[in-house]
Amino acid sequence: IITVAGSMRGVTAVHAWRDAMEELQESATGNDRMDVKVFKVLKYSFDQLVPKNEDGYRELQHCFLYCSLYPEDYLIPRQELIRRFISEELVDKRKSMKAQFDKGHSVLDKLVNVCLLERSRDYDDRDCVKMHDLVRTMAMKITEGKSKVIAGFYDHLKEIPSEEVWTKDLEKMSLMHNDIKEIPDGISPYCPKLSTLLLSWNVELHYVADSFFSKMHGLRTLDLSYTGIKELPDSLSDLESLKALILGNCSSLVHVSDLGKMKALKELDLSFTQITEVPPGMEKLVNLEFLSLRNFYQLKVLPTDFIFYLRKLKCLYLPYYVEAPIVEIEMLKEMEEFEGRLKDVCDFDRFIRSQNSKGHAVSYRVQVGKVNFEAFKNDMNFSSVMFSSADFKTTREEREVVTLLASDTQRLTFHESEGLSKCLSDDFNIPNSLQILKIELCHGIESIQKNEQSIVFSSLRRLNIFYCNKMKKLGLLGSDFPNLEEIRIKGCPDIEDIIVQAVEAEGEENVSLPKLKTLELRNLPRLKSICKATMNCGSIERIELWGCPLLKKVPLYFPREVVVDGQTNYSRPPSLREIKLLQNEREWWGSLEWDNASHKNLLQPFIRCS
Template sequence: MDQLLSTIRGLDGNTQTLIRKIELLKSLEADVHAELQNAAHLSPKKRKREVEDWLINVEKNIREFESLEQEVQSNIRAYSKQNLAEQVERMTKEVAELVEQGNFSGGLFIEDNESIGQLLLTGPEFLQNFNDIWASLMDDNVLSIGIYGMGGVGKTTLAKRAHDKLLNESKYMPHVFWVTISQEFSIYKLQNYISQALKIGISKESDEKKRTAELFQALKNMGKFVLILDDVSKHIDTENIGILLGMDGCKLVITSRSLEVCHQMGCQKIIKVNTFSEKESWELFSKKLDCVELSPEVEEICKKMTKRCSGLPLALVTLAGSTRGMTDIHEWRDASEELDESCMGQADMENGVLPILMYAFNRLKDPKLKSCFLYCSLYPEDYDIPRDELIANFISEELMDTRLSRRAEFDQGHAILNKLEKACLVEIWTDREVVKMHDLIRDMALTITKHNPRYMVKAGLELTEIPKIQNWTEDLDKVSLMDNSIHDISPDTSPKCPRLSSLILSKNYLLKFIPECFFEQIRGLCVLNLSETSIEQLPNSISDLEKLNALLLGGCGNLVYVPPLEKLRLLRQLDLTGTSIEEVPQGMESLTNLKILYLICCNLKIMPTGILHRLSHLQELTLPYHVLHPTDVEGLKQLELFDGRLNSVSDLNRLIKSQQSEGRLRSYHIIIKKPGEVFGYDEYYPPCKVVHFGNDCLADYSLDVEDNLLPQDIEELLFEGSGLSCCLLDYFPMLNNANDLKKCDIAVEDKIECIMRISSTEEEQQSCGVPFQSLEDLALYCLPNFIGLLKWEGGGAAAPLPRGAFSQLKMLYIYDCGKMTMLLPGSLVQNLHNLQKLDVSNCDEMEEIIGDDGRDPTAKSSANVTLPKLKDLSLMNLSKLKSICKGTMICDSIESISIFNCTELKKFPLLLDGQPSAPRFLKDIKIGRDEKQWWESLEWDHPNAHNVLQPLLRLYW
């Protein structure tokens, strides 16, 4: 930066303006990111497209400025002032525009369905209600507040707005908690909900009084707090739960459809949320309709339709979503007629929302949309439905069109959910990747499924036994009993449900036994979900479910026996993840239609040869890391996800070559271990792109470009005692152009000396590409012969480090590298403008952290070092460390410094930015308890540095 400034200081005033605005832009970017991060933990807010675009442009301009700096530093004489002046002028203008745009007066987020648009948040009655609530929250004499009104009127929106503001209120921060109450709840379940919201432990035993005492004590220790209970449908005795309203500073806020419930719970302040006026209703409907201009005739029809909504925001939004995009007058007339018929005979305003929601459902002309929407109601009320899990279930249930690949099916599933969101029938919380249903919309879906299709949904109700046999009617299509406490099924239970296609018993953690006769009269079953139960063995009658499409047993840790499967020839998905089976189920080689096979089971002893070869349609395959026949995997031409083990680098090469020709493999976690080597325990690894080289698998392989292949899109690369020697890039030259590699760990490698070589000529260096240009996380552990990240070839001045190499590095960890004397050469540091964490420990020969590599004749040993994003610096057990850097270290973003057992260090080069104050983000400086004398003896560049930093000193150990 200093060289850049000295060069451009003689240019016009735009230079200083650009520098100031770049710093302002960085601060503004940090503020926006902080607000986005805070919002991610609250309500389902979506970023505006303009915010996304702004962040992209900010990053682009900052990188361009940093690139300009590097260009000037590397070629200072050749860089013309005229060219520089032109770039400065252009960048100044662009950055100024970004600073102006970054204020986002309209906010960062698109209002979600629950918040019912900006009108609801700014309407006069809403503001009046909010002010009343806020005044009560600030009034120490008001202990409880009730917000009531009919379903869909905006009570939750009002409470959420108060919740969001409380999070920034020092009086209660950070003790502000939100709990959504289902219609069917118990004291035990409510205690669980509250303890989870408070992030405190509570005993699992059934003694409610003991749990009440535990919760009471935890709340008492918190001091002042606010607990918001959303959608309370009946009286809750808070003292029986563990909430004593007399506690100092305790505030309780409830939302309810019932005024009586507010009175029963002793709410001292009760606020009614009224429906919208006719004017407000029309404004909200128009906003959600998102139509530029309506003809007078269409507008008249729309206003007539909005009156049907009786001022209920949920009904208005849903109606607008179901009619959005219509342009023809005939369509509008038909829609109005259809709505009239749907609402005929509905005079009760409270119940009048149901026909509106039903109308929106009926306007889903595509049967796939209807089926997928109704499927969402199989989950418990107020449930956070994982989006990927939901789409996987759509596929298992065959609710969508068949596609050639798993990715294409997921794309179709995402498109369907997006259409349902646009119709305002589901909410998608993008930041958490979950789907939610408003409780009234779920009620509407359950009303539909009382007839055709016919569902029995008793999910999340804490049932201890399955419904009585009379509830299992012959016309049932789907049954969901998930997330209950069912612990047993009577031995003579045999439901007669010939049409039943789906049975969901997942998350019944106490369920251990299913009788043999249970499946005898439900032979049409297509999906059986018993995941996350305590079932120990499956009844043999499962072998006769010949129409079964999906058998889901993931997380059944006690399961040791699965009956023969040879008759289940239609089975497409089999999930045995985490079970305790020791052998693959008998007849699995007959499942030739299988597309999904999850077999990560730690007790599985062997994978019989030839099975995988028979399962040629597999798209996703996960296998235990201690079991594999690699030649089977090589022949799976439709494979898109693979998580498992290969026995050699040659097996990896064959797999990569076969998959490159097909181009399907989109996610993989590959462990390479020699035969007989066991890789710890088996655990599902989240889908990504990882290759892990284990014990001595590289020891017998030559440094041959043709043999040692890696997938081109690899994201994580790990070496653990693999026999890696000399230089990493010698083994895998393709890493010179690995544009997706984000993480690299190298551990317990006795022979490796460096990560990359720097050749003696620029031409030779340029031919190698830009290595590690996307790498964000680099960790080096226990490398006794490692001498440095870089190794120069030949004598004299070497070619410069490729611009962009390591430029995205954020985390650098160096542990137990005994031969390293210098960590970072100066020529590398200039690329590390994104480094956030630097952690070095147990390097016995380390003398310098940042030093002069002696390869750049223009470099000055006393030059300042700038690490603009460094937040965490940790130096530990470096007994010979004498210098962090020769000049001054500039890192205004530093937050934490830890230095232990580095007593040869005489000077700390931290720059205080010319001010008698600590860096503004610095929170603490940690040293050992017996190192206080060493701290007192340190030299500082700033005369007042010791006094300024002393209050931040923390003594450990």
């Protein structure tokens, strides 16, 4: 009922509903594995994805059917699925990768809206979709004879299917999430039409015989990710039609044979493998658009001119362990996403200038200076930059006075960097897209912005300042942080205040920080004020105050309740869960000033000492 209703959403004409009922009743397609009536209903909803006299939605059907290649009840991450749509050429070609991803999201939204897919989230809190088991069965019936799905999730296949299963008309085979350990010698399926083979998540698969791919010359997509494969068979090199080779997270893989014949290849994922050098023949992959060498642990150096020949690259992910060759990176005119490490601030300036000249936005996750293994841990968002042990002083004369950041930069980190100006805004144009700002062990910087400046931090969610021994006044205006969720400052011996009021707001009683959840202030011996005005932060959950002996007041807002007999009653901040103190600072806490004597008592149940 839900699926049919979804397919007719927005249809109001009575004649259209009568026509739909007539078509539904006339549907005579049978199904051996599910109730015929159920199949008729679900098949009708599928057929409605291609309106009469219009082919514009045909890609919806292809994308929907592709989802059935995943195991039953599987939560399919949207980003992964859309990348498969693109590599399988199921969505229309667009000018940019971003436009194609937008198209992919639009396709999935439409399939969700007609109830052929369901929204969900996985354990990593990623946006996912899933197929209802009846809808998936219907999809597999539609593709019967052309697609074979033996994807485990509940029942696991132990051996590769016999050659009888691999029919000559087979186009797609999904064997993902099984317990296949090897593909032995002698197995050579005759599948001239096979275009897609998915073997991912056979984590114990360690061997593939050379004969296996010998009669699959039409193969376009091969996914061996998350397998235990140690080396690929030489016959793989003869798959000249291959467009996507996915080997990511093959953590035992040490050797890949020559790829030079795969001139049609557009996507190559070698991330998280043990390969020690770039595979031979890579320079001949002139149509490559996506290349991931992310966490290519064993690679020490990139071959000279390796990237020079890959002029069609749109997405390039290099390991942080090697310095990206800026001269070659500048030549990639079609690049839209970049991840890697640049040698110094000068190279970063060159990178930004080259990207700004392209006329389209480039998303990036860049380290500048020495490699930092914690740089983007658990953070897969793009538009992030980290300066790690970067030297601003010695390069200042060789570069622009102000280092440019992309206008959509979301995360900015400084770690042990020397030569920064006293005020951060003197060195950088800080974009209003910034969501995370982290400064640690940078001993020259004294403030983020000057009092007379007005940098908009409207998107900032997290502010972390750690062990900056000259930081005195942050210069942050309370009116600039509508989305701030976390303030963590520790080990800054000279810092005196955190948030100040703008000149035009002086005298106002409240500063609004509506989304602030965490306030952590540690080892700030000269801190006198968090904020001179009352901080109206109704979302505050956790406060941690250690080693702030000169602090006299915690300016929280306490909601007023009813006035009884002329006396105002207050309530605690509604979301507050704990206030953490050091055991030996109970007396200091007791000496703090409060606007009303009841405020201290309201907070007492939340005190936790360690």
